[in-house]
Amino acid sequence: MDDVLKTIGMRLRAHRKGRGLTQDEVAELAGMTQSYIGSVERGEQNLTVVSLDKILHAINMKYDELFKSMDVNEANTSQYILNEITAKLRYRSLSEQRFVLQFVDNLITWKDEKDDSN
Secondary structure (H helix, E strand, O other): OHHHHHHHHHHHHHHHHHOOOOHHHHHHHHOOOHHHHHHHHOOOOOOOHHHHHHHHHHOOOOHHHHHOOOOHHHOOOHHHHHHHHHHHHOOOOHHHHHHHHHHHHHHHHHHHHHHHHO
């Protein structure tokens, strides 16, 4: 259960940040407290369907976006990791996405060169 809550929280946080909203703004839009939103995003809160619906509406996120490809039993698979990366970058600007791609390219090159020297 904890993995489900953490996954939901991570996805909500990524979407909120991608929309440029603060926890305070989401709390106000959803009629909740900032501390409640924070605990949901950290996966500490076992939220109700009604609360989830309010948060989704506040951040303009659809249910299918939240639950797409979500299988916590496969949380360590390559596809899951790629889906999570995509979710985190989806609402970032093109320049931020390019920056992350360049960073990953540099990191992989560095790692490959390090591995080759050993």
